[in-house]
Amino acid sequence: AxxxxxxxxxxxxxxxxxxxxxxxxxxPADxxxxxxxxxxxYSLKAIDLFLMAWTSIERHILIFHSYLVxxxxxxxxxHYIPLVICFIYIPLFYFLCVIIYPCENNFDYSSHLCHSICFHKITWLSIFDWITNILLPSLIIEIGSVTLLIRILIQFKKMKRTIKWRATRKMALQLISxxxxxxxxxISFxxxxIIRLFFIPKFLDKLTLYYFHYSPYFVQLLMPCICLFCLPELWTRKNRVVPTQ
Structure with missing residues (x-):
């Protein structure tokens, strides 16, 4: 996903x-x-974050509570119900906030994403959006990954070099990478x-404009490379396509 x-x-x-x-x-300037x-x-980026957050939780289930699945x-x-909720809740939330919410937009067609959307000016709604759709999944990713690593290290001596350990190590490597x-x-973004939203509106203004604003795109660009790195069997010679003479 x-x-x-x-x-x-x-x-x-x-x-x-x-x-x-x-x-x-x-x-078009429309x-x-x-x-x-x-x-x-907004929908694509939030879906991406939510999926990764749930993956961080699901790895705990697959490794330590596999009987549940x-x-x-x-x-x-x-597995499937959380994915369905993710793909329904996020587009629906932003549809209500961006398209339906009754406020006046002042778009700037010389700015990325037309500069802003009016629901960001509604304090409680903007705070809810950032906490629920950005901050919370980001924290879940961090906490889920760190705790998974700790739990695996604790179990290392018990599992040793068994087949189960090798499978566990592989799943952990995928998640942590x-x-x-x-x-x-x-996390930096x-x-x-949050600092710009709640404390200092002009904090790292130019750096945000020219770098951090576009940093989530690098996640999507590098994702295939990370997945290939985590699946070395795809690089074995027997799986390569050799052109015929």
Missing amino acids: LLFVSFIALITELPITLQYLSSGHVK ERFCLFWIWYN STSIGKLKW IASLYSIFW TLIS
């Missing part, structure tokens, strides 16, 4: 951003397009955004 969302973002939303960066203007772009951008009902409850990618780009 993470790869799928990253792929969709790279082939659909990223080209819009690249077009803006190349021309310096939003095209209010409806801005509303769609903001909704689509040993049945069809268990898989439905602990991907979580590190999210931490590098999302989140912390700076």
